[in-house]
Structure formats: C-alpha cells, structure tokens
Amino acid sequence: MKKGLSFLLVFVILINMPVQVFAQQDTASEEIKVYVNDTAIAFDVPPIFVKNFTLVPVRAVFEALGAKIEWDNYTKTVTITRGTEVRVQPGNRIAMVNNIPNVMEVPAVGINGRIMVPIRFISEAIGANVDWVNETKTVFINDLAEQKDLGNIQNGGRFASDSNYYYHILPDGVLLRESIAAKHKEKISDNILQDLHIINDWIYCIGKDKGTNKVIRMKKDGSEKEIIVNKPVNSMQIINDWIYYSESTDESVLYRTKTDGTETAKIVDNGDFSYKNWFVLNGWVYYFNTQELTISRIRIDGSSKRNLTNRIMGFSPSEKIYGIKLIDKEFLYIVIHKDITDSNRIKYTSGLYRIPIKGGELTKITDKVPMSVNMDDDWLYLAVETLESNYKLIRCKKDGSEVFTINEYKKGDIPKSIYINDALIFYTVIRGEETPEELLFCMGPYGNNIQQYTWIYGKDYYSVKKVLTDAYAAYKSLNSFHTVQISTVEKDKEIGSIIYESTINRTRSLFYKKTVVDEQSHFETWLDQETLYSKKSEETHWDIAKINKTDAVKMQKNIFDYIQPTDELCNNLNIEETEESYILKGNGAFPSLISSISPYLGFDEGINLDLAELVIKINKQKKYIEQLNLSIRYNSAIMENGEIKQFINNYQYINSQFNSAYINIPYSINQTIKAKEKADENIENGMEKFIEGKYEEAIKFFDTAIGFYNKAHNAYLYKGKSQYNLGKYKEAVLTYSRYHEINPSDTEVFALMGMCYLKMSDLPKAEEMGLETLKYSQSVNAYNLLGSVAYAKEDYIKATEYFNEAVLLDRKNYTPHINLASTLYAMGNFTRCIEAVNYSLINFPKDRDLLYVKAQCLTNLGKSEQAIKVYEDILSNNPSNDFVTMTYIAREYELLQNYQKAKEYADRAKAVYPDYSLLKYLLDKLDYNLSATSSQKLVDFIKENYLYYKQSEDSNKNFEAILEKGDWFTVEDVRNLVDSIKNSGDNLTGLLSGFEYEYYFNSENSFSINTRQNENYIYVMVNNLYPGTGVKFAEFVQSIENPDEKALIIDLRNNNRGLSDEADKILDALLPECTPGYIIDRDGYVSTYTSGKWHTPFGKIGILVNENTAGSAELLALGLKTFASNITIIGNKTAGKGVGQVLYLDRNKKFAVFLVNHYWNVLQENIEGKGIEPDIYADESDRDYSKAIDKFLENN
Structure with a gap:
C-alpha cells in the first residue's frame, strides 16, 4: 500500500511541473536540423531545446516515419501509432506506451499551435534509432534495417524480384520478367544494363539513352519510361527514396537525387565511387577515401567523417587496393587485392576481410580473393579459384567458419555474379573462348536442383524459328539471285539515297555490284574468283586487284547471310501470314545482328546504335526471302554544345531472279587487262633504273606506264619517290596526290608528302601530313616525319617522343634509331644518348654512324678511354683505310696527353689521306707537344692566355x-x-693539385653539382664550373618531369672558380633563343655565346648568391637574370669579378691551373667592381636563406 501511494505521489508531482519546465526552454537561435530516413524535414515551427533535450513538432517528424498522428482535443492528448501506441499530453512528463506509463525527461509542450514532443523518447518508443550530432546540431532518425537486395546490386544488379516476378537483364540488354508461378517470360525493354531496383510500381535501373548510361525508371510492364538522372552514370544505389550515384566522367564525387529526379545535390567528394565500390546504409556513406587512403564513412549531410581503417602505405589513390563488397548491420565486408601495410605497420595479405561498421580491427575471413560474393542473413556465398585453376562456389559463416563447397563450376567456366533470392541462388558464368556467352543457373542453398536458364520469351518464338530455319536453308541453296538495296541515310540535316544492285552467280564464282548515289554517277564492281575489278562510271580503265580467298568470300556476303534462326530474332519477331507470304516483324536493339551487318550498312566502326525495326517477307512456297525492310535509329557523337542527336536510316532489300540471274564479264575489262600488262612492263623497267639511282630515266618509264594504264598506282608512287630523290619536291607532292586518288587505301603516302614539305621547310604542312597519316594507322614513317619536324623546330622533347614511338613500332627500322640518337645528342643529354645507342646496337651491331654518336657522347662526358674503345671497334671494320676514325682516336689520346699513342694513329691516318683538315691541325699540335718540355708548355700557356x-x-x-x-x-x-x-x-687565378685535383678530375663521380627534389621546388648546388659541370646540369634538369610547373633553385654561393664555357652550357640549357653574353680577350677579340631555341623551362628560377660568388658564376647569374623573365636573385651582392677563366691541365704531374683569360659582358654590361644586387636580401645564416627561399616560393 505504501508503494502504491509513493508512485501516486510522484505522478502528482510530475503532473504539476509543466510551468517550471517550460520556463527553462532554451531559446538559443541556432537552427536544429532533423533528418528522417535520410530526408531533411522542413518545419513551420522550428525544433527547440529544453534542458538539453530536443523537442520537435510531432506531426512533421513522425508522419515522415510512417506513424499515424491523432489529436484528442477533449483530453488534450496526442497519440502516435506505429505498431506501438504512444500517448502524451502537453505539460505532462508521463507518456503512456502501450498503456504502460513511462517518465519522460521533459514533457511535451504546445507552441504556435504545434505540439512539440521529445524526439528521442518518441522515436525509440516506436522502434527508430536516434543520433545527435552536436557539431552541426542535427538529429538523425533511421529505421535500422539491412537492404536485402544490396548484395544483388553489388553483383551487377541484373537480377531482382518482387512477390510475383523475377526480373532479368540479359547479356544483350533485354530486360524481361518471369512469372514466379507460371514461369512465363515476357520482354519489358531494350538497352538496359544493370542496377535493378524494384520500388513499389516502378523499376529503376541504369540503361542506355542516346548511347549514354543513365538512370531511368519505368513501370513494371515497361511503360512510362523516363530519364531520372540525365548524366552519364555507371553505378547507383536507391535507399529511402533517394538515388545515390556517381557520374562516370568523375567518379570521385557522390551525388544523390530523389527518385523523381528532384533535389539533386553533391554528398561526398575525394572518394572512389567507381563501379560497385561504395555503399549507403542507415544514413551513412561507406567508401574508399582517396585523399587519406583509408576506408571511411560519413553521414549523408557530410558530417561525422571517420576513417574505419588506417592509411595504406606505398600505394597511389588510383590503384584499386580495396574492393568494398557487402554490408550488414554490424560489418563491412571488403576484399584486399594486394598485400598492403598500413600506417601502423600492420601487414595484410590479399583476401576477404570484414570490419565493424563503426571502425575497429580488420578480420580476415578467407585467403581467397572471390570472383564474386553475396550473402543472406547467416551465410556468405563466394566464387573462388581452386588449386587446379578451376572455380567453385562455397558458402561459409560470416566469420569464415563452417566452409562448404556447394557447387563446382564446369572446367573453363569463369564465374561472374551471384544473386540471392530467399532460398534460391542464381549465378552466372562466362562460357567459351572464341565466342564467349553468359549463362544463368539457379540452385538451392546447398547446391541442389541446379537448372540452366533458357531465354525463350518471344510469343511466336517456335513459329519464327521454323520459318527462319527454312528460309536460311533456301538461301544457302541458291545458285544465283539479284538484289536491289535502297538506303535512305540521314546525316547533317540532309537525307541522301543510295541504290545498290548486286547479282551473284555462285556456280561461276561471279559477283557484280553497282552503286548509285543520289541518282548521279555510279560505281561498278566485278569479282571473278579472287580478282576484283572496279571503276566509276566516267572512267575508262578498271582498277584491278588480287584479293585472298577469305576476302573474296566476305565480299560476296550480304545481310541475308545473317538472317538465321537465332534466339535474338526468334524472341523479338512476331509472325503474320498472308496467302502467299510469311511476314516477320519486330523491334529491339538486335545487338548481335546489327553488329554483324554494320559493315554492309555503311556504319563506321563504333557507331552508337539505339533501336531497330525489322520486317522480313518470305515466300511461303519456295521459302525465299523476297523483301527485307530495316530501320535503324542511331546517335551522333557528343557535339560542342553537349547535345547528342538521333538519326534514322532506312534500308530496303528486294530479291528476285532466284536461280535465274545471268551475268557475264564485260569486254572493257579485257581491254583494261591488256593495257595493264603493258604498263607493268614499263614499271618493271622503271624500277630497275630507280634501284640504280637513275631517277630521270626511271620517270620516263613510269610516265609511259601511266600512258598505257592511268591507274598504275605503283608508277605514280615510284615516280613521286624519284622526283623526291631528285629534289623536285613540289612535283613529287603532285604525283603523290594523284597516287592517293587512285589508291586511297595507302595512307602512308601522306607521310611521303610530308617529307617533301619538310624538305621545302614548310613545317606546318609537313606536320599536318604526319598527323593525317596517324589518323589511319600507327606509322613508322609518320612518327619519323613528325619527329623530324619537331627536331627542326628544336622541340627536342617532342622529337624524342615521336622517334621512340617509331622505334617501338619497328625495331628493325634503322631511321628512327639514328634520329633518336641524333636528337638526344643535340639536346646535350649524352648519357641518355648512349643508352639509346646501346639499345639500337642490339639490332644494328657494328653500325658506323651509331658507334660514332656513342663515341662523341663519351668524349663530351670526358670519358676518352671509353671513347677510344668505341673508335677501335669502328676501325676494326676497315683497319687499313679508315683515316677519319684513326684521326679521332689520335684526338682522344691527345686529350689524355698520351702524345706518343696519338702520334701513332695520326701517322697511320696521314699515310692514307694527309690532307684531312682535322688531322693536319692535330699533327701540328702533336709536333709541339712532343718536342716541348712540360715547363715550356706551361710557360707558353700563361704567356698566351x-x-x-x-x-x-x-x-x-x-x-x-x-x-x-x-x-x-x-x-x-x-x-x-x-x-x-x-x-x-x-684572386681567381689559382692552382688545383693533390686531393682536390684527384677529387675533381680523376673521380668517376666528381661532385660538381648536388641536387635534391622537394615537393615544391628543385634544388641544384653548383659547386664549381669545372669541365663537365654544364653537361651534368643540363642532363639533370632534362630529367625533371613537368619542369614548367616547378621552381628551380640554383645555389651559386662560394662558386668563384671555373670556366665561362661551362656557364654558357647551363645558360643554353635554361634560356630560349638569345645571345646571353660574349667574351673579350686581352687583344680585343670577341667571341659570342648563343643559346638555342630548345631549353628546359621552369615555372620560376631562384639563384642563391653571396659575396664569394664570382667570375663565371656571375656570368651565369646575370645571363639568366637578363634573358629570362622569371628570375629572382637571393642573398648578398656578388663579388663583382667580370672575368672568366681557362684551364691548363697536366695529367702526368696531376695539377690544373685556372687562369683568368678574358672579360665577359652581358648586353654590353660588365659587373667588374660592381657585383650583382639581389632581389631578396639574406645574410649568411642558413636560417635567413631559408626564409628568403620561402618568400621566393610564395611569390607568384
């Protein structure tokens, strides 16, 4: 009794508290947002806070949850019913839940005519889940549920079901439905691809519209079809009346729209939302975060993002490491395709894993990477590979335990999809190698009762099959017949007509075809066995060509060879009968038929076909096809304004003269054969003269051949080549043009014409011809031409790309090999040049020109010993008479100061040809070097320089x-x-000896430059300007990818010794065409430094200097500052030494003298005694320089 009184007392107290509660209402102005099953709720009276509890208008929120809301004005009670009944009264903290009293933290209140109720209490009372996100002041209410068909969607979504039907998308894009009870099948639509969702009375899916994959919907009978997402889409999911999708043009962004296509918005970016690699469930998006390389989840409003896994190390975002496969209430199931290590250094091998949907540890289910996977409430179903390289379908518990094999795939079958529907498992396989086809099977959950599906759904299937079987047999038995084809073609707002007449006599292997375009000139073709004759109506001579047997058979085929009793035709055609004929009619995509007959319809390869209508009239008695009408709707390419136009072509075929058509080769063909024989004789004579290099005589024979037979295309071709070799480039272009008119299939002629334009220095036209060639085929000649054009423009990077393509196309073609080597040599990239030559020598061993390029590269790299070995290899081919190579060997020994060896080879060269200019110069030097003492040479050098x-x-x-x-x-x-x-x-003249000499002149890897690459900039410290520095610098900057997008920092601090020639090489590497400086010796003689057009451009260049930057280093800094627009000098004023040095080297005594030799000017400016002022000042501390560099990098 006391207990009852206590409860009554509490109840009375609670009833009398409403005024106090309402007085504590939070009147903060920050808006509270509410999502119910992923949809934001709009309020006329906004939600409020009371004692940190959220109150919302009852009707707005809970009717969205499907609850029934009733108001009893007499008792002032609101009733919310959704399975559970909840009654509340404004001002009363007691809520009756199924007539059981429950105490709420705050009571309901009335505001502006709306009853406001505590959202969490009511939602949880009727079975919904509530989440509060404080950062965004948002309430999320969801009916937590698994999306049962999500696994089917992830397997391609080509199977779905409702209570009455199974829905299938066939491999040819036909959507049909199958009555579950009666097993009757009927076609619903064509051009359907994937992602079937059955929602109420609608089918949602991805289908083709004007050749583009889009989200469409239609009624379950195929009516009322409409586009919902008018964007290219490859993957979508529907949940809570929202369509989530990514556009195939940018799969890094996820969008959503209502199922009627309204309220489209971007949800998430920086993700991998490619085909079947993401989920949306219970208000969360699960996806691979490409920015952080993790599997993440985020709410549908973009809040509460959380990484479920650690960052993957060592992979790029574009690599498909994870496959997000399935999801249930607790776990996300993922495939790891490659062994990975995460940021915590935990290693994961490939296989199938699961992870809690709120984050946690990845747990392996199986080492197998499944070909496909699906699940029901308790089991996973996986198609996996066996040790014997076959496949089996297994099932296991969701933690990987209790593994059973329920089906072994037939050997050679490739598993594709697994679909689960109640107690049935549907699965597809790809069977066959030459003509693979997709098959569908159905079985029970233990692999029992396996049945293969057959796709017979046409209402007249068997009748059509019988008629087509007879008609095809009758067609194949015909000896001869005549066909008239009338084609009406729509293009570019014009409609044209083409009439084809063809007659075939299979007994005599004769075929005749006449083509008339818009009732104007016609074109005739005869095929006799394997000889093809053709000409236009206004021409006298026939073209004559030999074709192989396969092509001859193909040429005689026509559309009737493909009118066979296939499932595609039997399912999509209906039959009507007249007294004399069968009429077969139908429409559909007919992908297999249209693909086969496209060449006969004049469609370009890859044309985007939509739908076709087909009518076939067949003679009842004789079974011959008398008439066929075909109408095809197809799509244009995407136009500049983004539109796609549709066109319709109509084709009519009328057959007649069955087994009675008569044809005979015309006399004019015999005349042409005799004329061609005479022409061939003259071409043969002309070719002999061409091979002998007697091009004028060859042209006479070719002209005579053309006189006999004006379609002798080889006569035109070699006449053009003869004119090219004679330097008559304009005439050659005209001849090649005529050749192309009569032999348009040989598109290589464009490259030949381009070579003529190249010789005439018409580079734009030459480039145009090269690109024209590549429109039709991958051509070595075209790539060589384009490389030569780029070389002439000094665009060496592009030239190397073109020549590389040519080498890859034909490794045995010598021209691109030598062109590539020459280009790399011209770039000054001697190391890469040597690599290219070594590769070329595999195919062209002992080639003199290639070996010469290699030897000269080695010389430029200061590797004379290796250069000598290459020259010796060249000399071995002609050891007695090759005076040029002997001279070059002598020069290398002279550079090494081995004067006795140099004299030996020079004397051998002199004995062969004493007047060679380089040899004479070299002999004079050797006479001096062999006769003078070392001290005399040093003294002479100083006095002269x-x-x-x-x-x-x-x-x-x-x-x-x-x-x-x-x-x-x-x-x-x-x-x-x-x-x-x-x-x-x-203070610049000086001696280098001992360790320094060995370090800089005898070390294989002398450290004249030090480099490092940062994310923001490239850093090069130029320690000195000794021999070889310029080459090392140039080769390094050429190795930088996308240099124009990066900053280059050149560190010249404390660089006060070196050669002006080395500074010039660096200027040439970085500057466009200009004259960056000149030098003046003590006698007033001037030498000019020039920079070519080709260079490596950087976004901007910073040069670090200090008071010890002097001489040639100042020439480098001032030359860049003067002739480049993006230069910033950083540091202190330089030394102001406007002079340069030359080098005296004594290899035997191992010392080098750097001798001030000349003044240098940049645009008549010399900084002697003045120095170069910096743009950004920095003192000598590394910290100050770092700040200055940061400032430079920040400036635009």
Missing part, C-alpha cells in the same frame, strides 16, 4: 727558373710561378 700578363724582368726570371728544370719541376714550383705572375687584384 693570361689576361693581365705583362712582360717584365721579374716575370722573365720566374719563367726562366722553371724552364731550366725542363720536365723535372714540382707542383710547388708551379704554385710559386702562378703566385709570382698573378696581378695583385686577381
């Missing part, structure tokens, strides 16, 4: 002192000599 040299008594004494020692002086003697003759202000 030192910029500040002035003869004096002191200098003469110093020279005499070292000369007295002959070849026996020391490096210290040299140091003393250099120091004694140096001008007082000259």
Whole structure:
C-alpha cells in the first residue's frame, strides 16, 4: 500500500511541473536540423531545446516515419501509432506506451499551435534509432534495417524480384520478367544494363539513352519510361527514396537525387565511387577515401567523417587496393587485392576481410580473393579459384567458419555474379573462348536442383524459328539471285539515297555490284574468283586487284547471310501470314545482328546504335526471302554544345531472279587487262633504273606506264619517290596526290608528302601530313616525319617522343634509331644518348654512324678511354683505310696527353689521306707537344692566355727558373710561378693539385653539382664550373618531369672558380633563343655565346648568391637574370669579378691551373667592381636563406 501511494505521489508531482519546465526552454537561435530516413524535414515551427533535450513538432517528424498522428482535443492528448501506441499530453512528463506509463525527461509542450514532443523518447518508443550530432546540431532518425537486395546490386544488379516476378537483364540488354508461378517470360525493354531496383510500381535501373548510361525508371510492364538522372552514370544505389550515384566522367564525387529526379545535390567528394565500390546504409556513406587512403564513412549531410581503417602505405589513390563488397548491420565486408601495410605497420595479405561498421580491427575471413560474393542473413556465398585453376562456389559463416563447397563450376567456366533470392541462388558464368556467352543457373542453398536458364520469351518464338530455319536453308541453296538495296541515310540535316544492285552467280564464282548515289554517277564492281575489278562510271580503265580467298568470300556476303534462326530474332519477331507470304516483324536493339551487318550498312566502326525495326517477307512456297525492310535509329557523337542527336536510316532489300540471274564479264575489262600488262612492263623497267639511282630515266618509264594504264598506282608512287630523290619536291607532292586518288587505301603516302614539305621547310604542312597519316594507322614513317619536324623546330622533347614511338613500332627500322640518337645528342643529354645507342646496337651491331654518336657522347662526358674503345671497334671494320676514325682516336689520346699513342694513329691516318683538315691541325699540335718540355708548355700557356700578363724582368726570371728544370719541376714550383705572375687584384687565378685535383678530375663521380627534389621546388648546388659541370646540369634538369610547373633553385654561393664555357652550357640549357653574353680577350677579340631555341623551362628560377660568388658564376647569374623573365636573385651582392677563366691541365704531374683569360659582358654590361644586387636580401645564416627561399616560393 505504501508503494502504491509513493508512485501516486510522484505522478502528482510530475503532473504539476509543466510551468517550471517550460520556463527553462532554451531559446538559443541556432537552427536544429532533423533528418528522417535520410530526408531533411522542413518545419513551420522550428525544433527547440529544453534542458538539453530536443523537442520537435510531432506531426512533421513522425508522419515522415510512417506513424499515424491523432489529436484528442477533449483530453488534450496526442497519440502516435506505429505498431506501438504512444500517448502524451502537453505539460505532462508521463507518456503512456502501450498503456504502460513511462517518465519522460521533459514533457511535451504546445507552441504556435504545434505540439512539440521529445524526439528521442518518441522515436525509440516506436522502434527508430536516434543520433545527435552536436557539431552541426542535427538529429538523425533511421529505421535500422539491412537492404536485402544490396548484395544483388553489388553483383551487377541484373537480377531482382518482387512477390510475383523475377526480373532479368540479359547479356544483350533485354530486360524481361518471369512469372514466379507460371514461369512465363515476357520482354519489358531494350538497352538496359544493370542496377535493378524494384520500388513499389516502378523499376529503376541504369540503361542506355542516346548511347549514354543513365538512370531511368519505368513501370513494371515497361511503360512510362523516363530519364531520372540525365548524366552519364555507371553505378547507383536507391535507399529511402533517394538515388545515390556517381557520374562516370568523375567518379570521385557522390551525388544523390530523389527518385523523381528532384533535389539533386553533391554528398561526398575525394572518394572512389567507381563501379560497385561504395555503399549507403542507415544514413551513412561507406567508401574508399582517396585523399587519406583509408576506408571511411560519413553521414549523408557530410558530417561525422571517420576513417574505419588506417592509411595504406606505398600505394597511389588510383590503384584499386580495396574492393568494398557487402554490408550488414554490424560489418563491412571488403576484399584486399594486394598485400598492403598500413600506417601502423600492420601487414595484410590479399583476401576477404570484414570490419565493424563503426571502425575497429580488420578480420580476415578467407585467403581467397572471390570472383564474386553475396550473402543472406547467416551465410556468405563466394566464387573462388581452386588449386587446379578451376572455380567453385562455397558458402561459409560470416566469420569464415563452417566452409562448404556447394557447387563446382564446369572446367573453363569463369564465374561472374551471384544473386540471392530467399532460398534460391542464381549465378552466372562466362562460357567459351572464341565466342564467349553468359549463362544463368539457379540452385538451392546447398547446391541442389541446379537448372540452366533458357531465354525463350518471344510469343511466336517456335513459329519464327521454323520459318527462319527454312528460309536460311533456301538461301544457302541458291545458285544465283539479284538484289536491289535502297538506303535512305540521314546525316547533317540532309537525307541522301543510295541504290545498290548486286547479282551473284555462285556456280561461276561471279559477283557484280553497282552503286548509285543520289541518282548521279555510279560505281561498278566485278569479282571473278579472287580478282576484283572496279571503276566509276566516267572512267575508262578498271582498277584491278588480287584479293585472298577469305576476302573474296566476305565480299560476296550480304545481310541475308545473317538472317538465321537465332534466339535474338526468334524472341523479338512476331509472325503474320498472308496467302502467299510469311511476314516477320519486330523491334529491339538486335545487338548481335546489327553488329554483324554494320559493315554492309555503311556504319563506321563504333557507331552508337539505339533501336531497330525489322520486317522480313518470305515466300511461303519456295521459302525465299523476297523483301527485307530495316530501320535503324542511331546517335551522333557528343557535339560542342553537349547535345547528342538521333538519326534514322532506312534500308530496303528486294530479291528476285532466284536461280535465274545471268551475268557475264564485260569486254572493257579485257581491254583494261591488256593495257595493264603493258604498263607493268614499263614499271618493271622503271624500277630497275630507280634501284640504280637513275631517277630521270626511271620517270620516263613510269610516265609511259601511266600512258598505257592511268591507274598504275605503283608508277605514280615510284615516280613521286624519284622526283623526291631528285629534289623536285613540289612535283613529287603532285604525283603523290594523284597516287592517293587512285589508291586511297595507302595512307602512308601522306607521310611521303610530308617529307617533301619538310624538305621545302614548310613545317606546318609537313606536320599536318604526319598527323593525317596517324589518323589511319600507327606509322613508322609518320612518327619519323613528325619527329623530324619537331627536331627542326628544336622541340627536342617532342622529337624524342615521336622517334621512340617509331622505334617501338619497328625495331628493325634503322631511321628512327639514328634520329633518336641524333636528337638526344643535340639536346646535350649524352648519357641518355648512349643508352639509346646501346639499345639500337642490339639490332644494328657494328653500325658506323651509331658507334660514332656513342663515341662523341663519351668524349663530351670526358670519358676518352671509353671513347677510344668505341673508335677501335669502328676501325676494326676497315683497319687499313679508315683515316677519319684513326684521326679521332689520335684526338682522344691527345686529350689524355698520351702524345706518343696519338702520334701513332695520326701517322697511320696521314699515310692514307694527309690532307684531312682535322688531322693536319692535330699533327701540328702533336709536333709541339712532343718536342716541348712540360715547363715550356706551361710557360707558353700563361704567356698566351693570361689576361693581365705583362712582360717584365721579374716575370722573365720566374719563367726562366722553371724552364731550366725542363720536365723535372714540382707542383710547388708551379704554385710559386702562378703566385709570382698573378696581378695583385686577381684572386681567381689559382692552382688545383693533390686531393682536390684527384677529387675533381680523376673521380668517376666528381661532385660538381648536388641536387635534391622537394615537393615544391628543385634544388641544384653548383659547386664549381669545372669541365663537365654544364653537361651534368643540363642532363639533370632534362630529367625533371613537368619542369614548367616547378621552381628551380640554383645555389651559386662560394662558386668563384671555373670556366665561362661551362656557364654558357647551363645558360643554353635554361634560356630560349638569345645571345646571353660574349667574351673579350686581352687583344680585343670577341667571341659570342648563343643559346638555342630548345631549353628546359621552369615555372620560376631562384639563384642563391653571396659575396664569394664570382667570375663565371656571375656570368651565369646575370645571363639568366637578363634573358629570362622569371628570375629572382637571393642573398648578398656578388663579388663583382667580370672575368672568366681557362684551364691548363697536366695529367702526368696531376695539377690544373685556372687562369683568368678574358672579360665577359652581358648586353654590353660588365659587373667588374660592381657585383650583382639581389632581389631578396639574406645574410649568411642558413636560417635567413631559408626564409628568403620561402618568400621566393610564395611569390607568384
């Protein structure tokens, strides 16, 4: 009794609390949003907070959940019914749930005529799930449920069902439905592809519209078809009356729209929303996050994003690592295609895994990567490969336990899809290699009662099959017949007509065809065995061509060879009868038939066909096809405005003269044969002269051949080649044009014409001809031509790409190999050039020109010993007379200062040809080098080259002192000599010996530059400008991908020694066509540095300098600053030494003297004593330079 009184007391207290509760209502203005089953609810009275609980208008929210809302004005009670009955009264915290009192945290209230109820209490009372997202002040209410058919959608969605029908999409795009009870099948639509969703009275799916995959819907009988998403779509899912999809043009973004096509919005981006690799369930999107390389989930409003897995390491976003396959209430099921390691260094091998939908550990289900997978409430069904490379269908518990094999696929079958429908399993396989076909099977859950589906759904299927079987047999038995084909073709707003008349006599292997276009000129064709004759009506001579037996048979085929009793025709044609004929009629996509007959209809390959209507009239008695009418609707390509137009072509075929058609070869063909024989004799004579190089005589024979037979295309071809070889390029172009008129199938002629234009320096026309050739075929000649055009434009990167294509097409064609090598040599990329030559030598061993290019590359890289080996290889082919190679070997030995060896080869060359200019120059140098002592050579070099040299008594004494020692002086003697003759202000002339000499001149990998690549910029420290620095720099910058999108930083700090020639090589590598500087020696002679058109462009260039940047390094900095528009000098003012150096090298005593030799100017400016002022100042600290670099990188 006391307990009852206590409850009554509490109840009374609660009833009397409404005023206090309402007084504490939160009046904050921040809007509260509510989603019910993925749809945002619109309110006329907004939701409110009361004691941190959300109250919402009862009718707006709970009617959206399907609840019934009733108001009793007498008792002031609102009743919410959805299975469970909930009654609440404004101001009362007691809610009656199925007549059981429950205490709410806050009571319902009335505001502006609306009853506001606590959203969580009511939702959970009627079985819905409630989530609150505080960041966005949003309530999500969902009926948590599994989407039973989601696994079927993930398998392609080509099977679905409702209570009465199974719905199938056949491989040919036909959508049909099958009565579950009666097993009767009927066609619903054509051009349907995938993703079947049956929603109320509608079928939603992806189908083709004007050749593009789009989301469409139709009634279940195929009526009222309409486009819902008028965008290209390859994958979609429907849930809670929303269609989620990605556009096939950008599968990184997920959109959604209502099932009527309204309220379209972007949901998520930066994801992989490609075909069957994502889900939407219970208000969440599950997908692969391409930005973070994780599997993630996010709410449908874009909030609460969470990564369910760790980041994958070592893979790019474009690689398909994960396959998101299935989802249920607890787990996401995914396939890992490759072994991976995540950011926590956890390794996962390939296989099928599952992970909790809220995140957690990946748990492996099986090591097998399934070909397809589906599930029901308790089991997974997987098609997996066996150890014998066959396939089987297994089922297991969702944790991978209790594995059973329920079906073994037939050997050779490839599993495709698995569909689950109650206790039935439908699965498809691809069977056959030459003509693969997709088959559908059905079985029980244990692999029992397996049945193969047959697709017979046409109402007159068997009658049509009988008529077509007889008609095809009658057609194949015909010896001769005559056909008239009338084609009405719609194109570019014009309608044209073409009439074809053809007669075939199979007994005599004769075929005749006449084509008339728009009732104007006609074109005739005769086929006699395997010889083809053809001509236009206005022509005298016939074209004559030999074709192979296969082509001859193909040419005699026509559309009637494909009117066979196939399932496609028998299912889609209906039959009518007259007294004398069968009339077969039908419409559909007919993909197999149209694909086979397209060549006979004049359609281009890949044309986008839509639907066709077919009518066939067959003689009842004789079974011959007397008439066939075909109407085809097809689509244009996408036009500039994005539209796709549709056209309709009509074709009518009338057959007659069955087994009575008579044809005979006309006399004019015999006349043509005799004329061609005479022409062939002259062509043969002309070819002999052509091979001998007697092009004028060859042209006379070719002209005589053309006089006899004006379609002698080889006469035109080789006449054009003869004119080309004679340098008559304009005449050759005209001859090649005539050749193309009579032999249009040989599109290589465009490349030949392009070579003529190239010789005439008409580069745009030459390029046009090369590209025209490539429209028709991958042509070595075209790529060679385009590479040559690019080379002439000094666009060497493009040239190498074209020549590489030519090499890949035909490794045995010599021309692209030597062209590629020459281009790389011209680029100054000697290392890549050597690699290319080595590859070419596999196919052309001992080739002189290729070996010469390789040897010269080695010379430019300072590798004279290796160059000599290559030259020796060349010389071995002609060891007695190859004076040129002997001279080059002598030059290499002279560079190595092995003067005795150099003299040996020079003398051998002199004995063969003493007047070779390079040899004469070399012999003079060798006479001096062999006769003079080392000290004499050093003294002569200083006297001839030192910029500040002035003869004096002191200098003469110093020279005499070292000369007295002959070849026996020391490096210290040299140091003393250099120091004694140096001008007082000259701090650039100096000696290099010992470790430094070995490091920079004898090391295989001398560190003249140091490089690193950052995400934002490329950094190159140029330590010095010693020999080889320019080549190393140029080769490095050429290796950068997309340099025009990156910043280059050149560090010239403390660079105060080196050669102006090396600075020039770097200027040439970075600057367009210009004259970046010139040098003036002490006698006033001027030498000019030039930069070619080709260079490596960077987005911008920063140059780091300091007070120790001097000489040739300043030439480099000022040259770039003056002639490039994107240069920033960073650091301190440079030293102001407007001079450059030359090098004296003594390889035996191992020292090098850098001698100031000349002044240099850039646009008549010399910075001697002035230096170069920086654009961004920085002191000597690394930190200050770092800040300056950051500033440079931030500036546009």
